[in-house]
Amino acid sequence: MRDWSLAKQMLVLQLAVVVVTLAGAVTLTLVQTHELLVEEAEGRVRAVAVSVASSPDVLSALARPHPSVRLQPYAERVRTATGVDFVTIMDTSGRRYTHPNPAQIGGRFLGHIDRALLGETFTETYTGTLGPSTRAVAPVKDSSGAVRGLVSAGITVERIDARLREQIAWAALIGGVGLGVGTGGTWLVGARLRRQTHGLGPVELGRIHEHHDAILHAVREGLLLVARDGTLTLCNDGARTLLGLPPDAEGRHVADLGIADLVQPLPRESVTPPPTASPSPGEPEPKSPPALPRETEPKSPPAPSGEPEPKAVEERIHIVGDRVLVVDVAPSRLGAVVTLRDRTELQALTGQLDAERGFADSLRAAAHEAANRLHTVISLVELGRTEQAVAFGTAELRAAQELTDRVVGSIREPFLAALLLGKTAEAAERGTELVITPDSELDDLDLDPRKVVTIVGNLIDNAIEAAGRVEVCLRADADTFVIRVADDGPGLSDPAAFGKGWTSKGDGRGLGLALVGQAVRQLGGTIEVAGSAFTVRLPL
Template sequence: MRPRITLAGQFLALQLAIVVAVLLAVVGVSVAQADARFRQVEGQAMLAVAESAASMDAVRAGLAAPEQQGILQPTAESLRSLSEAEHLIITGTDRRMLSSTDPREIGREMDFGESSVLSGSTWIGVVRIGEERVLAAHVPVIDDEGVIIGVAVAGRSYPGPVEQLATAAPTLLVYVGIASVLGVAGSLLLARRIKWQTLGLEPGEITRLAEDRTAMLHGIKEGVLGLDRANRVTLVNDKAAELLDLPGDAVGRTLDELGVDTEIRRVLTDEEQEPDRVVLMGERLVTLNSMPLNRGNRRVGSVTTMRDRTDLAQLQQELDFTRTTTEALRAQAHEFSNQIHVITGLLELEEHDEAARYVSTIGGARTQLSDDVTSRVADSSVAALLIAKASLAAEQDVTLRVSAGTGLDAQDPDLSADLVTVVGNLVDNALDAVRGGPDPWVEVDLAEDNDAVRVRVSDSGRGVPPELAWKVFLRGFSTKGAESVYRGVGLALVRLVCSRRGGSVEVDGAEFTALLPTGVPRRPPP
């Protein structure tokens, strides 16, 4: 098994690698600087030697008269020995060498390379003289009439990389020493700081911890959203991204940039969080629980869990509806039992006429209620709901009436089911609001208007204060108190049903108005 390198060891190796890379770069820069310096300094020195040679009368005389070319070699060698040049060559305009440090080269054609000296200008560059690379300066030799009669070439052998590196060695040794000391010291200090910041965990342990956290974060069914102090997303799992409709690159972006709904953003960033807060996210009914993240005495962010309660809340509403129906039947059974006792007593007293009048009275009241509802509401489900709610209201000493302007035809099954949910929840909310008040009443008004069904439920209660009107559907506001875990779910479901059909619901004091478009199929929750 290979030994595992510690975090400090890894940082030390990395820093040393960086130091070596920097040193190589410094070596390259130093060599390049030495090369440029050599070209600059030595090139000017060779140019001065070549200009001196080109201006000598002996050189001009030797180039002007072929019979006097013999003086060029000693003249050039004499000048070369007095200068720093390693090569001093005189050539004619045909590039044939008339003098050279190697007599065997005399008479051979010289390689001028890219030199432009024959056009009348001086030139400094690298050429080859024999097998040697030479930094040379070319100067034209001009006679008294201004005609180019030859070229003076002064040069010095071009140093190789080793020689250039040797020239820069003293500086490089200083760089190496300083960089090594700083690199090792910096590596140790950095490793110590990182070790402290990571709570002593090694990279492998940090990787496993991150992988486990990611797997756990995306494996749970609840949504998890982390925010920092600036409301930027620090972590989000798949469920939270689905509920908030966030893109894949949400981490690091603020809620404003992600286009999160203003009301939901207000709930997520509220400093004072309530437990089990109910909100609507699109077509979902979601319970939020937020926990602040503190570092010392300073808040640095928050983590919010999101539990989708749509299906459970709808199931609870169905159970509540069943319970309401059962209670209405129980109330009717209790009422009928009392009425049967009265009838039985009248018969035992042989008050047959009184018994007949009593039966006619109670039967007429019940028939009148049913006829009053069914004459205005042709949809059997909604009519049955209103009759059941009327019996429940009567047991609570509340008058439930259907407005004289009510008119509702039979609707398709989907819209009928949505109407039952909306009417049932609004009536229940109104009954709770007027319970215990003086002369309590609840009025229901149903009407079809411009391809939509309008549901208006008003009561004799105090109504919703204007400052709370925006909260009643979003934040689980309820007049029921805190005894129910799902307080405010009924009104939230009303808004969910209306928005799902493309409608709306609003409140004005003690009057709730819901609008449900007809002919729109009810979309199942995602």
């Protein structure tokens, strides 16, 4: 049986249960039926015996000579009318006056009569001339209470057994029908179980569960299974770590966990938070769990007519705490499957690469401009205009040195100074004027330089793309580091700008302002937006 599939084992087990149950039920029914038939027979013969013994005609006939002449026809009429097998009337010594077989009249009654002679009516099972029978014996009393004769009425055991055999036939028929229905139902259950388990046995199913559990909790990527009503049905260890979910997350609604936006492909009404009871007077309003910001989702073009629509698999970026997550959502028949990948380290490396690329572009632009100016100086020397060549070269050197002195003189933080020099060259290459305000004054910062560079660099990049003139102010006031980036562009009007996926181009793929917001939160600062001016305050 160990090699049988789970469906086959369940089929055999259920069939065994059905057979044992039906056999027990039929046996119990037959036993109870036999007892009821015996009780019914005892009650009937007792009633007949008592009724005949109480008849005045019987007492009158016993007092006359040759009682059988009157009693035999009477007893046969009573036997036929009541359906008993015999009615025997006898004297106190047990000599019969009546019997279904007239040849037995005058013989001795086979059975006990002692208790009847004492005035008691009783029943017993005894073997007489007609075979084993259930019989009752009642005394015939006169007006003074003296026993003048005896009456016995009985039903043979064979007749009771015949009625029991009829019940057995009906019980067998009903049991057969029940067995057929039970077998059919068991087969249907087994077939359904076989389809659901793919014919696998308990050992294989247990091994699959062990593998599933081991893989589910071993992978670093997060996995969520969300039902159509928005209930989180499965959450692995990776998802708990990436999203900061509590241990009892499974079975709760995604809105209560603050991750409703992760399952947006589900119908919106499916992820509506369940109603909560209103607080009692005097109690504070319950705070809603923080929801992840929602990014703009690009609309996919409709499938051509006659072709099946592709299965929707969404890949989005979410900022959760200090993590950058790539979220894949695949709608399924039961809800949605959500996978999470941590892209924080990759994003940090990408940011460093972008910074290096920016510096390289700045150096390339500077080299290009230096080459142009050097060619100009060489050409002036070749033309014999030495004084003009010296003046031109000196002016270019003075302008470059002034820019470096202005930046390094006010911004003595090396990371930010290098960043501003590179962004100034990049802005000049794009035709944008980048100005360091005169009130900028900054020494070494006791802050994470990577996060500060992320904030300043992304704000300047967005300003360069949107405007022709950008002003940057960096200063430390008492215990606060203030970053202010303003431009002459149209300003910010979309409140979702600090959510993932926002760009001024509206393609849903931006991440700069989201990273700014993440870095500011990690440093415990605040962001203020007034038109095209962004002001960040970070505590020192």
